[in-house]
Amino acid sequence: MSGAEDNYRVSSDRPFLLVLAVLGGSYLFLIAAMVVADLIFLDYRDRPVFGPEIVEASRYPGDASGVKITLESSRRYYYQGGRNELGFRMGGNLIKKDGVFDAVEEEVLLVSETPEGAVTASFRPEVRVVGIQLHEGVATLRMDLPHGLLWGEFIRVRDSGSEFWDGVHEITDTTQDELSFVVGEQSKIVNALSLSRPNPLIQALRSRDIQFSIKLSLVSCTVTTLLSLWVAIPIGYLMSRFTFRGKAFVDTLLDIPVVLPPLVVGLSLLILFRYVPDWLSDAVVYKWPAVVLAQFMVACAFAVRTMRVTFDQISQRYEQVALTLGCNRQQAFWRVVLPQARGGVLAAGTLAWARALGEFGPILVFAGATRQKTEVLPTSAFLELQAGRTEGMLAVSLIMIATAALVFVVARTFGMKRIFS
Amino acid sequence: MIAVDNLSIRQGDFLLDGVSLELSDGEYGVLMGRSGCGKTTVLEAICGLRPIIGGRILLGGRDVSVLPPAERGIGYVPQDGALFPDMPVWEQLAFSMLIRKIPKSQVEARVRELAKDLGITHLLERLPVGLSGGERQRVALGRALAVKPRFLCMDEPLSALDEDILEEICELFTQTIKKENVTALHITHSKAEAARLGDTLFHLVGGQLQKVGPNEE
Structure with missing residues (x-):
């Protein structure tokens, strides 16, 4: 018998651990890659103000000689190659990289390696300011080409030599080749300036609509979190400590917001508010309380789950001891149970906050997507997408990532303090 | 006097029926029995932590069967001590007095007295985390005795202790309990512990409580 045992070997643990690492690692990699991709995709540089596209729709000739493009020398152009282009030839060099360049010749040659293919490259001239006017604190610039900027976008002014002019301005009026912005009553006319478009992040952060949506998101998520904890702590405690008839039913009911598609939650709320008094539905539906209620319905369910698990993990023994020491149930809860549940409360709050921040479907249905009224960050992202x-x-997504990251770091830091104290 | 008269307790499918027990004032009773025989259930019923379905519990002649645990005047030392994780030792000792809003000077004096008797003065500022098993049990005993209850229920308070400190803690427990003049009921599954501590031994076998009689050393 002992001889047989001597020959007994178990196979190595390495394959098992390797599988665990690969499965876990691939997910971790996806998470990190996703966030990093967002961060590096956005071009954080200012970009010049470009005029309209100057390449006409055409095809490359069969003999690989290329397509001639006429440019104005001493103007800057933005080149972006397409799927059919190798690059363009200017002054004897083949330029392959996308970007801005100074035209040194009147003519450049687009080169392709696919004869007869369509021209897919793009050349756009930088617009120049040809006239500057100032009238009652409003500057109006005239351009030599259509600039394509819209009312409400932002423009950065440089090199004017005046502190009133330099900086980021909101465009208050546009025509095809003119744009206006406010520089203030005290400012004086300047002779020259250069324009650029700030990156989308600055555009988003400066936009009043998005500023409002950031504010509404922060406020509504915080209110939602407080409401959720207000409800989740008692429910979690009740479900963890007491048995009563119909508990299984209540448990199922509590999970409905988790399993229900979010859009349906919104729709159900909308329908529910057809049955309440007019003054109440007028005050809620399509107004900011609807945002909070829509967030609350979903976020609270997660908070309840977390609080229940938290209380389940705290032994009843502590309360029992507290009871024999002279507490009633309420005193035992406040003095003995809740202090131990702090970590869970924090986790539930963070979870509810994060859920509320990302909530979109129910808000769209129940609160609408009115700018400056019920627009939260996900709504902003959606509206930006819809506008192309x-x-x-x-940019809005990055703002959300940053906000969520900040809240998590703060929550974790407070959580850590508790562990290390 | 602790008197349990014909007690019936249901715990799930498990029924304890007709349990009777009597301890006179100042007596140190030990309740023995195998794991799972219902010792803890009886103790919890006496402390008021478990509803009873029949019988009576008398403490010092007063029927406490339906009183909340807080009003029974029993100190309770659970198995693992169950020290409140977020409170420093002094606050654990002061807990029952703070609940009763006893003046601060009296609380301080009592905490100091208990700490001195139990040899935990140097631990007063510490949190329970990191205390040794013996230290935890001393704090738990001090916490239970703080408001001078006349009765004390202990659920295997010494079972998790190392052999080499057991003697010392046993000595400390008996001394303190004698000094505080409480009637104590102590659960254990260890015969050695029972022999060392108890005045009176009870055996819980098959749901029936048998008095083994005064402990003869």
């Missing part, structure tokens, strides 16, 4: 501004959407 992917970069704007990304």
Whole structure:
């Protein structure tokens, strides 16, 4: 028998650990890659103000000679190659990289390696300011080409030599080749300036709509979190400590907001508010309370789960001792149980806050997407996307990532303090 | 006097029926029995932490069967001490007095007295985390005795202790309990512990309580 045992070997643990590491690692990699991709995709530099596209729709000739593009020398152009282009030839050099360049010749040659293919490159001239006017504190600039900027966008002014002019301004009026912005009554006319478009992040942070949505998001998420804890702590305690008839039913009911599609939550709220008195539904539906209520319905369910698990993990023994020491149940809860549940309360709060920040569907249905009224950050991202501004959407997403990260860091720091004290 | 008269307790499918027990004032009773035989259930019923379905519990002649635990005047030392994790030792000792809003000077004096008797004066500012098993049990005993209850229920308070300090803690427990003049009921599954501590021994076998009689050393 002992001889047989001597020959007994177990196979190595390495394959098992390797599988664990690969499975876990791939997910971790995806998380990190996702955030990093967001961060590096956005071009944080200012970009010049460009005029309209100057390449006409055409095809490359069969003999690989290329397509001639006529430029104005001594103007700057923005080149972006497409899928059919190798680059363009200027002054004997083949330039392959996308970006801004100074035209040194009147003519450049687009080169392709696919004869007869469509021209997919883009050349856009930088617009120049040809006239500066000042009238009652409002500057109006005239350009030599259509600038494509819209009312409400932001423009950065440089090199004017005046502190009133330099800086980021909101565009208050535009025509095809003119744009206006406020520089203030005290400012004087300047002779020259250069323009650039600030990056989408600055555009987003300066936009009054998005400023409002950041504020509404922060306030509504915080209110939602406080409400959720207010409700989740008692429910969690009740469900953890007491048995009563219909407990299983209550438990199921509490999970409904978790499993219900968020859009349906919004719709159900909307329908519910058809049955309440008019003054109440007028005060809530399509107004900011609807935002909070929509967030609360979903976020609270997660907080309740967390609080229940928290209380389940705290032994009843502590309360029992407190009871024999002279407490009633309420005193035992406040003095003995709740202090031990601090970590759980923090976790539940953070979870509720994060859920509320990302809530979109129910808010869209129940509160609408009115700018300056019920617009929260996810709504902003959605509106940016709808307006075709992917970069704007990304900028809003980055703001959300930053906000969420900040809240988590703060929560973790407080959590750590408790562990290390 | 602790008197349990024909007590019935249900715990899930498990029924304890007709449990009777009597301890006169100042007596140190030890309740023995195998794990899972219901010792803890009886103790919890006496402390008021478990509802009873029949019988009576008399403490010092007063029927406490339906009183909340707080009003029974029993000190309770659970198995692992169950020290409140967020409170320093002095606050654990002061807990029952703070609840009763006893003046601060009296609380301080009592905490100091208990700490001195139990040899934990140097631990007063510490949190329970990091205390040794013996230290935890001393704090738990001090906490239970703080408001001078006349009765004390202990659930295997010494079972988790190392052999080499057991003697010392046993000595300390008996001394303190004698000094405080409480009637104590102590649960254990260890015969050696029972022999060392108890005046009176009870055996809980098959849901029936048998008095083994005064402990003869």
